[in-house]
Amino acid sequence: MSVESMTLVKAINSGLRRAMEGDDHVLVMGEDVGKLGGVFRVTDGLQKDFGDARVIDTPLAESGIIGTAVGLALRGYRPVCEIQFDGFVFPGYDQIVSQVAKMHFRSGGRLRLPIVIRIPYGGSIGAVEHHSESPEAYFAHTPGLKVVTCSNPADAYWMIQQAVTADDPVVFFEPKRRYYEKGDVDLDSADSVPPLESARVAAPGTDVTVAAYGPMVKTCLEAAAAAADEGRSLEVVDLRSLSPLDLTPVVESVRRTGRLVVVHEAQRTLGIGAEVAARVTEECFYSLEAPVQRVTGYDTPYPSARVEEEYLPDLDRVLDAVDRTFAF
Amino acid sequence: MTVETAAGPAGSAPPEPELVQLLTPEGQRVPHDRYDALIADVGPHDIREMYRDLVLARRIDSEAVALQRQGELGLWPSLLGQEAAQVGSARALRAHDHVFPTYREHGVALCRGVDPLRLLALFRGVDQGTWDTVGSRFHLYTIVIGAQTLHATGYAMGVQRDGAIGTGDPDRDTAVVAYFGDGATSQGDVNEAFIWASVTNAPVVFFCQNNQWAISEPLERQTRVPLYKRAGGFGFPGVRVDGNDVLACLAVSREALQRARDGEGPTLVEAFTYRMGAHTTSDDPTRYRLDAELEHWKLKDPIERVKAYMVRNDIADQAFFDDLTAQADELAERLRTQCRELPDPEPTSIFDHVYVEPTPQLVAQRDEMARYLDSFADQEVAR
Ligand SMILES: Cc1ncc(C[n+]2csc(CCOP(=O)(O)OP(=O)(O)O)c2C)c(N)n1
Numbered sequence: 001m002s003v004e005s006m007t008l009v010k011a012i013n014s015g016l017r018r019a020m021e022g023d024d025h026v027l028v029m030g031e032d033v034g035k036l037g038g039v040f041r042v043t044d045g046l047q048k049d050f051g052d053a054r055v056i057d058t059p060l061a062e063s064g065i066i067g068t069a070v071g072l073a074l075r076g077y078r079p080v081c082e083i084q085f086d087g088f089v090f091p092g093y094d095q096i097v098s099q100v101a102k103m104h105f106r107s108g109g110r111l112r113l114p115i116v117i118r119i120p121y122g123g124s125i126g127a128v129e130h131h132s133e134s135p136e137a138y139f140a141h142t143p144g145l146k147v148v149t150c151s152n153p154a155d156a157y158w159m160i161q162q163a164v165t166a167d168d169p170v171v172f173f174e175p176k177r178r179y180y181e182k183g184d185v186d187l188d189s190a191d192s193v194p195p196l197e198s199a200r201v202a203a204p205g206t207d208v209t210v211a212a213y214g215p216m217v218k219t220c221l222e223a224a225a226a227a228a229d230e231g232r233s234l235e236v237v238d239l240r241s242l243s244p245l246d247l248t249p250v251v252e253s254v255r256r257t258g259r260l261v262v263v264h265e266a267q268r269t270l271g272i273g274a275e276v277a278a279r280v281t282e283e284c285f286y287s288l289e290a291p292v293q294r295v296t297g298y299d300t301p302y303p304s305a306r307v308e309e310e311y312l313p314d315l316d317r318v319l320d321a322v323d324r325t326f327a328f
Numbered sequence: 329m330t331v332e333t334a335a336g337p338a339g340s341a342p343p344e345p346e347l348v349q350l351l352t353p354e355g356q357r358v359p360h361d362r363y364d365a366l367i368a369d370v371g372p373h374d375i376r377e378m379y380r381d382l383v384l385a386r387r388i389d390s391e392a393v394a395l396q397r398q399g400e401l402g403l404w405p406s407l408l409g410q411e412a413a414q415v416g417s418a419r420a421l422r423a424h425d426h427v428f429p430t431y432r433e434h435g436v437a438l439c440r441g442v443d444p445l446r447l448l449a450l451f452r453g454v455d456q457g458t459w460d461t462v463g464s465r466f467h468l469y470t471i472v473i474g475a476q477t478l479h480a481t482g483y484a485m486g487v488q489r490d491g492a493i494g495t496g497d498p499d500r501d502t503a504v505v506a507y508f509g510d511g512a513t514s515q516g517d518v519n520e521a522f523i524w525a526s527v528t529n530a531p532v533v534f535f536c537q538n539n540q541w542a543i544s545e546p547l548e549r550q551t552r553v554p555l556y557k558r559a560g561g562f563g564f565p566g567v568r569v570d571g572n573d574v575l576a577c578l579a580v581s582r583e584a585l586q587r588a589r590d591g592e593g594p595t596l597v598e599a600f601t602y603r604m605g606a607h608t609t610s611d612d613p614t615r616y617r618l619d620a621e622l623e624h625w626k627l628k629d630p631i632e633r634v635k636a637y638m639v640r641n642d643i644a645d646q647a648f649f650d651d652l653t654a655q656a657d658e659l660a661e662r663l664r665t666q667c668r669e670l671p672d673p674e675p676t677s678i679f680d681h682v683y684v685e686p687t688p689q690l691v692a693q694r695d696e697m698a699r700y701l702d703s704f705a706d707q708e709v710a711r
Contacts, residue, residue, distance in 0.1 A: 031542075031543070032544045034544070034545075035544055035615060035616040036543065036544035036616050039543070039610070059549060059550050060473055060512065060514045060515060060550060061515050061516060063516050090472075091472075091515065126453060128403055128453070128456075128471060129456055130471050130472060268693075269689075299693060300679055303673075304453045304454055304455055305402050305452075305453025306453045306454045306673060307673050307677070308453075310675035310678075310697070310701070311675075320700065320703075
């Protein structure tokens with residue numbers, strides 16, 4: 001068994017490398033992905049090893065990146081597009097929502113677009129505007145796109161490979177504040193990796209269910225550790241896939257705990273939390289001891305860096321919401 | 329495998345055409361049939377003032393880089409090397425002309441009377457641009473590449489509708505200028521701006537600072553033709569100017585702005601320059617470009633050549649240079665102090681300007697945040 005400790009960046013890099021080795025039709029394309037290896041170095045070394053026909057520094061135009069990926073996919077390639085930062089996906093949004101998402105449907109299933117769109121997302125990195133946003137709900141709201149997000153290096157390593165081999169388009173959100181955090185990755189565990197579209201219990205517990213994804217999973221695990229000190233047991237579920245949304249472990253958990261807190265950085269209104277709350281209410285109405293609580297960004301544009309920590313959910317806000325579930 | 333096209337291997341540099349130059353890198357004034365007339369009124373005093381702008385712009389920039397290194401700013405995009413392109417074009421503006429910048433136009437901001445502290449505040453992360461855009465006619469910085477070129481074009485269409493072009497009244501006729509980089513020319517927005525400006529004949533100048541790099545991507549990743557030549561295809565004139573020559577930038581910008589004010593439509597100015605620093609303080613250019621290139625461009629420094637010209641022609645004495653150094657020191661000192669003193673915003677202020685009038689939902693969330701934060705204040709007191 002070969003287990004390596006690596007950063008999340010390195011895990012995606014290694015996963016991409018493996019995907020490219022496994023299929024010479026896998027391409028990587030985006031701004032600065034070549035020599036620079038991307039501004040976060042996720043594609044570091046790939047151009048050197050696979051050449052500039054497979055790792056393409058594109059012109060500076062996101063609509064072009066996605067639109068040409070559509071053509072390449074129609075020609076049999078598997079493009080992995082890098083969007084440099086969350087806030088810069090929008091010039092490509094039209095291509096994603098109107099073209100990428102619908103091609104399979106429009107063609108009556110004849111045309112597949114196995115495109116991966118990688119988007120570093122989320123805040124807490126002290127950045128200027130447009131560099132800290134969480135736009136996942138816009139994509140999860142669009143039928144035809146799969147939307148997934150990893151929370152740790154092991155998932156990152158496997159999920160990126162699963163996304164590349166998936167025959168549907170996948171929007172792959174990467175929690176940039178966790179990019180340089182390390183974790184163990186078992187490089188030989190291919191047979192035991194859970195499906196891409198599955199949620200997973202990240203920490204078992206008995207009193208309250210906490211559902212989170214991406215950057216907030218670690219925050220919730222820390223909250224669970226703090227709660228344990230106070231004698232409260234939180235079960236943390238890492239949603240991993242936001243579309244389709246796999247609520248099986250959440251529903252199963254809430255039937256036991258009767259309490260649910262959903263956590264994300266994105267704004268509250270019509271966010272993933274709203275969908276989780278609605279579905280859990282439908283499925284677990286008689287088990288719920290309290291209304292589903294949401295801990296989210298507020299309904300404002302992402303604020304300036306010097307106030308972002310007050311805007312973002314943190315351990316204390318998660319615990320505060322846990323307390324609220326006991327107030328009913 | 330390398331992908332080849334009919335025009336040659338992808339990635340080969342476009343041929344270098346003529347560019348307008350009035351001051352050589354050695355500080356030699358060279359005559360120009362067309363553009364001499366446009367700066368005929370520029371006397372020693374004007375040269376000294378432009379030199380002052382150049383020096384202060386560079387000083388603001390180096391101070392900001394230092395503040396970022398000290399953790400006082402989150403990020404800073406340096407304008408090092410692009411001072412002449414910015415000062416030359418900005419000094420060609422009249423008071424009522426309007427500017428739509430990117431995130432790197434610190435020299436233009438200076439010329440428009442924007443306190444550099446406001447730029448520092450943005451990159452410190454205390455706000456997202458609080459300068460007076462109406463008074464300074466210097467719009468907010470735009471980080472999403474290319475978006476502002478459409479805003480400039482629309483603003484120019486408004487100017488047109490207000491009858492503020494072609495009257496011959498210098499206090500009324502108005503031009504709009506959009507700044508953007510070489511990488512930006514690939515964006516749909518920029519190409520749409522060209523089309524809009526062309527078909528509406530809008531009074532807008534597209535001022536492209538071609539600093540040769542878009543982060544790690546060299547110019548040839550964006551274009552196979554010199555950028556200024558793109559204008560022809562859209563139906564308006566384009567010109568390439570030595571972007572490190574403040575006089576040439578002044579002359580070429582004056583001509584383009586006057587065309588706009590006269591109702592003759594848009595112009596694309598390509599200021600051929602070089603990003604001498606990193607893309608931003610987060611960038612490491614050693615990963616993608618050679619030192620030799622930087623050394624080559626250092627010989628074309630935009631400030632040194634003006635100094636050489638001034639000294640050679642007795643335009644300024646040592647006292648002038650000493651005074652200017654003192655002024656730059658003083659400015660840097662003020663910025664350093666005031667930047668450090670910029671207060672963090674109140675957390676609840678994030679709700680203040682989402683809408684013209686706060687919605688009930690946002691008022692409720694603001695109260696929720698305030699109550700939550702207060703609960704910690706209680707704990708502090710209890711302790
Ligand atoms: C729509 C969009 N995509 C990507 C980025 C990230 N980004 C910031 S600056 C930059 C390069 C810009 O190059 P250029 O237009 O030449 O201007 P320069 O920074 O060199 O002045 C990129 C890709 C962005 N800000 N906006």
